[in-house]
Amino acid sequence: MxxxxxxxxxxxxxxxxxxxxxxxxxxxxxxxxxxxxxxxxxxxxxxxxxxxxxxxxxxxxFCKTCFFETPLAGDWIMKPELSTAHLDKADRDLEFEKKMQLQPHIVYLANSSNVKVGVTRKSQVPTRWIDQGAHEAIEIMEVPNRYLAGITEVALKAHVSDKTSWQKMLKNDIEDVDLVEWREKLKSSIPEETIAYFINDKQETLLEFPxxxxxxxxxxxxxxxxxxxxxxxxxxxxxxxxxxxxxxxxxxxxxxxxxxxxxx
Incomplete structure (x- = not known):
């Protein structure tokens, strides 16, 4: 067909x-x-x-012109720590950026090729994990805006990767890890500004791919x-x-x- x-x-x-x-x-x-x-x-x-x-x-x-103009491709999307809507400051379109940035965000750990830290809107759980090919994931933090999620991710990147090896992910060259243990190990590296949002009681989500x-x-x-x-x-x-x-x-x-x- x-x-x-x-x-x-x-x-x-x-x-x-x-x-x-x-x-x-x-x-x-x-x-x-x-x-x-x-x-x-x-x-x-x-x-x-x-x-x-x-x-x-x-x-x-996007074509080249639109990539540099549309708010759908702002730098804050790939780098949440650059978010400024909470300061009432626009990047490309403040109304759109407020809608996207000023909502609950999750900082998480996922295992697709290795343990990595990431950020997504709460409404995108577990979609974000699926898109990354993660066979297991767990929430670390739930914060009220994208900026706070971003600065937490930056702090944790000093101790755990924020990248996925897509080749290893596709070959299923991975091993199971204890993400609850990883979450506890990383707790001491969370910034003082966001530690109050730490999640203690979430368990791993397991994902099965076709x-x-x-x-x-x-x-x-x-x-x-x-x-x-x-x-x-x-x-x-x-x-x-x-x-x-x-x-x-x-x-x-x-x-x-x-x-x-x-x-x-």
Whole structure:
């Protein structure tokens, strides 16, 4: 069956396993139902997620102009410690930034390739963990705004990574760890400004991904270099599609690409 539309990160539903959906303007695909089927992906054109024009995607699904103008790509998104809405100070659009920054945020530990610290809006739990391919995660703090989450993350990065090795995550080259123990170990490194928000009673969340076969080696599909690709879908983890020939396709990093997808 043929589907066409602009790629955005896959929607997910918690379950055993997690359910994945590619959502287009007038249609959607439950990607779990495509497991063990042949999937062909054909690049058709660009479609910037902000202006909608057929211009090369620069970053995060946006053309170059929109990336440097839209509030959806402000520096505070990748670096929460740069948030300024709590000071009534705008980066690009104060109304939007207040809506996004001045809400409860979670500082968490996740294990996808190694233990890492991260930040997300409370409303994005457990979606953020799923998108990172974490098979276990735990909350450390719940703070009232993004800035406080950001300065906590910065303090903890001196003691634990804030990066994921996506290759190890996709090969499932990971080991179980005790995240409750890690949380307690990091408690003494939390800034005085946020220690009152420490969470004592949360347990680990375990996540199961729909993967039939993990790749032995990882070959990343780039639609700029390979505009047409066909393979048998063997798994979905994080925001990646995993195919039988060790090819992996990062849907999120391909946002803004208008594609045709044929499943047979």
């Amino acid at each position: 043929l589907y066409e539309g602009v790629l955005r990160k896959m929607k997910t539903e918690i379950g055993n396993p997690i359910q994945y959906f590619l959502v287009f303007e007038n249609d959607f695909i439950n990607m779990n139902q495509a497991l063990d089927k042949e999937v062909q992906i054909d690049f058709i054109k660009f479609q910037c997620l902000n202006c909608g024009r057929d211009l090369p995607i620069f970053r995060q699904g 993967v039939l076969q993990y790749p032995e080696k990882v070959k990343s599909l780039n639609l700029d270099k390979t505009p047409s690709y066909k393979g048998t879908l063997k798994g979905i983890k994080g925001q990646y599609l995993i195919f039988d020939d060790n090819t992996v396709f990062n849907v999120r990093s391909s946002e803004g690409y208008f594609v045709g997808i044929n499943i047979s």
